[in-house]
Amino acid sequence: MGDVAWIAVDWGTSHLRAWLMGRDSTVLDRRSSADGMGGLDRNGFEPALRALVGDALPVPVLACGMVGSRQGWAEAPYATVPCAAPTIHTAVSVPGTDLDVRVLPGVKQDNPADVMRGEETQIAGFIARNPGFDGIICLPGTHTKWVHTSAGEIVSFRTAMTGEMFALLSQQSVLRHSMGQGWDAEAFATGVDQTLSRPETLAASLFSLRAEGLLTALPGDAARARLSGLLIGAELASMRPYWLGQAVALVGAKALSAAYATALSAQGVPTQMADAEDMTLAGLTAAYAQLQGEAA
Amino acid sequence: MGDVAWIAVDWGTSHLRAWLMGRDSTVLDRRSSADGMGGLDRNGFEPALRALVGDALPVPVLACGMVGSRQGWAEAPYATVPCAAPTIHTAVSVPGTDLDVRVLPGVKQDNPADVMRGEETQIAGFIARNPGFDGIICLPGTHTKWVHTSAGEIVSFRTAMTGEMFALLSQQSVLRHSMGQGWDAEAFATGVDQTLSRPETLAASLFSLRAEGLLTALPGDAARARLSGLLIGAELASMRPYWLGQAVALVGAKALSAAYATALSAQGVPTQMADAEDMTLAGLTAAYAQLQGEAA
Incomplete structure (x- = not known):
């Protein structure tokens, strides 16, 4: 395994997935555990993360998903449509830890009321991989999202x-x-x-x-x-x-x-x-690249 | 408590209800337990019944509900619409017991495929209590039934x-x-x-x-x-x-x-x-009265 530059994390209700990333956006290792945020209290997140990727820490960690909800590690308030896919500049730094962990915000729609956490990062990944894409993205899953995108922005969505x-x-x-x-x-x-x-x-x-x-x-x-x-x-x-x-x-x-x-x-x-997993990683990578001033 | 003449039983997936009946269709006692058929194997039915009403046995028992399903005490094959509400003459006697237990059949519809067990007895009770009723009976519940009745028969239904x-x-x-x-x-x-x-x-x-x-x-x-x-x-x-x-x-x-x-x-x-419970008892009573040659 080469030098780990940062760690991409997809932390949902029932899963924790991490990619150990090299400097050039190569994936050095991929790991996962069943430590979803749904089973953790606020003090359980750091141990769960360390249990999975502790050998590679301390390096910057960028996470998306339910880990940023009110019941998560640190609340990352929703962006409101119409809005660009989340950027590193809107990520929330997790307080109370020596680690550099940032969480990307979810996206909300006021009327009709709707929310997403995690899918916005997949959308960002899909747009990063398909520059100029304009139109409908459907993300089938437990809660399937239908998303209207235009000019790189999330315009509206329903679940x-x-x-x-x-x-x-x-x-x-x-x-x-x-x-x-x-x-x-x-x-x-x-x-x-x-x-x-x-x-x-x-x-x-x-x-x-x-x-x-x-x-x-x-x-x-x-x-x-x-x-x-x-x-x-x-x-x-x-x-x-x-x-x-x-x-x-x-x-x-x-x-x-x-x-x-x-x-x-x-x-x-x-x-x-x-x-979906590929797009999550692509979205996290695109966001992390913003921090580095690199091209995605 | 007066002399128990027979016992009316509503035996569903999750409940067992019994009414101890006097000779003139008066209710002498009402009892229930959580011994639904869903939790019993074939050898469990008689003990469950005896546990609830053993002191009143042996008298005839007339039951309706899931107890008559293939996984029940004794399968009472479905009548097919259009058909009259179930009668004592189509009831199935439970084999392999010294007790006189009969189970009323459910009702099926071939197209569109649909089934009921227990509701047909409530329908019979409603018709017995409302002679000449002709029209729609809706039985709200876990599985709500919509039933078209005419001239005392179940014509069609959906769940x-x-x-x-x-x-x-x-x-x-x-x-x-x-x-x-x-x-x-x-x-x-x-x-x-x-x-x-x-x-x-x-x-x-x-x-x-x-x-x-x-x-x-x-x-x-x-x-x-x-x-x-x-x-x-x-x-x-x-x-x-x-x-x-x-x-x-x-x-x-x-x-x-x-x-x-x-x-x-x-x-x-x-x-x-x-x-619903009143109509179940009315339906069981009407069916038992057929046996006695009495008016319901």
Whole structure:
């Protein structure tokens, strides 16, 4: 391992990821732990960070994500749309530690009320990697964000809790008895079509997955894929002003982004994909480069 | 306590309720335990029943609910719509016990696929108490049923998982941080109006409750009531063919039925209410009376 110049950190509710960075933005090492901010009190952050990357400290640390929330290590107040992606100059230095740790702020929208923490850094990374990009970025995940960007700024955004709804319904509701572990592309498409064209049918459609499991032995893979399709179709119906007539950049985990790409392409919407972790690192790197006066 | 002639039992996934009945359909005692069928294996049912009402046995026992499911004490196969409410003559006798226990069947619908177990007995009770009733019965609960009845028969029905969705979202999702314990009637009405008139807005609206909690200190009671309103509004949008231009009988717990009554009356739909437990007992009593050749 070469000389570590700084450490990039993605610190969310349930994960802590760190990249040990060389002077020329090369990644020397990548590490992660389960010490998400959700399980830490204020005194737990420094030990968690030291446990993961203590051998490389002290070097500057730049972090994004829920670590900057009110319940995090240090609150980094939201920037308000329309605004540029976060810069190192708006980062908050964590007080009460000998370490040089800075946290990038999240972004809020006053009306309709919405917030993000972490995704703004992925957006910054995507824009840094795709200079001149102008348009819609969708970040599928637990809380999927739909973001309108223009001239390097976040103009507006909305959040759908589709990922969390899918997890709750497929793992904890009565539907869990009907779920497989696999996938059925046709069942997914059927679900998307239904709620995208008739979003009012969602409420009456979910329990059918259970009933069909009991009465017609609906395969578990089809049930799981149709549930995903019904929820994503309802999300697309809700977010139509974002994607209609647009191209959409999907920034997320591969399988989930692919599901969104399939659903959007059935509506004639072209998509491109980028990995969420890659974009987080790109965003942190772009912000750190501002500090160095280097090109990103 | 007078002589117990028979025992009426409502045995659901999470509860066991029993009424000790006299010869003239008077209730001599009412008991309940947490021995729902969900926590019992096949050998656990008789001990659970004896633990609750053993002092009154052996007398005939008539039960309804999930106890008749495939994972229950004895499977009572579904009747298929259109069909009359279940009768004692379609009840299944539980094998392998010295006790005289019969279980009323549930009701299924092939297309769209749907099932009920327990609600059919409440429907039978409501019809027994309201002879000549013809029309829509809505049974709000974990899985709310909308039922079209005519000439004493169940013609068709649909299920919405609104109660379960509300419980999952308000207690286990990120929205739990924003929830109060109380109620806000205006926030409820706002939620219903929104998703009933524009059901496609549901997906983008849920996370706003969290964002408004963070940004504008939305009171927890308003957040909770609006969440309920958004989900019930979406359900009403889904079930419009059932209630539009109809009168609706609501059979459920008082507070939840009142919420549905408020939402429906804002749409000009008149409602009447009946208590779910009362209707369960009325349905079991009507079925038992068939056995005796008595009037219900």
